Amino acid sequence: MLRLFKRKSAEFFSEKEKEKILQAIQAAEKNTSGEVRVYVESRCRFVDAVDRAIEIFGGLKMHETEQHNAALVYVAMKDKQLAVFGDEGIYIKTGKEFWNTTVSNMIAQFNKENYADGIADVVKKIGEALEYHFPFDASTDKNELPDDIVFGK
Numbered sequence: 001m002l003r004l005f006k007r008k009s010a011e012f013f014s015e016k017e018k019e020k021i022l023q024a025i026q027a028a029e030k031n032t033s034g035e036v037r038v039y040v041e042s043r044c045r046f047v048d049a050v051d052r053a054i055e056i057f058g059g060l061k062m063h064e065t066e067q068h069n070a071a072l073v074y075v076a077m078k079d080k081q082l083a084v085f086g087d088e089g090i091y092i093k094t095g096k097e098f099w100n101t102t103v104s105n106m107i108a109q110f111n112k113e114n115y116a117d118g119i120a121d122v123v124k125k126i127g128e129a130l131e132y133h134f135p136f137d138a139s140t141d142k143n144e145l146p147d148d149i150v151f152g153k
Contacts, residue, residue, distance in 0.1 A: 012115070013040075013116050021038055021119050022148070023120075024120035024127075031131040031135065032127065032134050033067060033130075033134045033135070033137065033140075034070065034126075034130030035062065035071070035144055035145040036070070036073070036123050036126050038072075038075075039056050039073070039075070039150045040076075040077060041077070041151065042077055043078055044079045050083045050085065052074060052076070053085040056072060062087065063087055064144075069087060069090045071084065071090060071130070072084070073119055073122055077115070082103065082106060082110070084106070084122060090134070093133040105125070
């Protein structure tokens with residue numbers, strides 16, 4: 001007897017967890033001209049997750065923000081790799097230590113299997129840095145990038 005079945009696509013987060021991450025993105029962008037994106041996939045195609053994050057950053061056209069103040073949170077769930085990548089505008093203003101601390105905090109949450117919380121917390125910290133260095137200006141600011149979570153393969 002032959003049975004055909006659909007294979008369920010990988011679900012990394014519950015609907016509640018997805019909503020938590022989306023709310024973190026929206027809250028992070030509320031008081032800044034900066035942009036935050038979250039990209040989650042199963043496997044990292046590169047040895048170094050930063051290289052993959054750079055590729056995704058370009059693919060999502062995040063480098064095209066007017067003030068070069070976009071940040072990407074990248075996670076490869078099955079490979080247990082992650083990276084946080086900021087465009088030159090925000091990276092220069094925050095410095096290397098901010099990004100290293102951000103990644104360390106996310107790893108600490110992930111080690112407790114708090115993946116959605118880890119991502120939401122990092123997005124919040126990035127949002128605070130963006131708000132400080134690139135405050136919202138109602139007369140000029142616009143949402144330059146979508147606020148959704150991007151799921152790769």
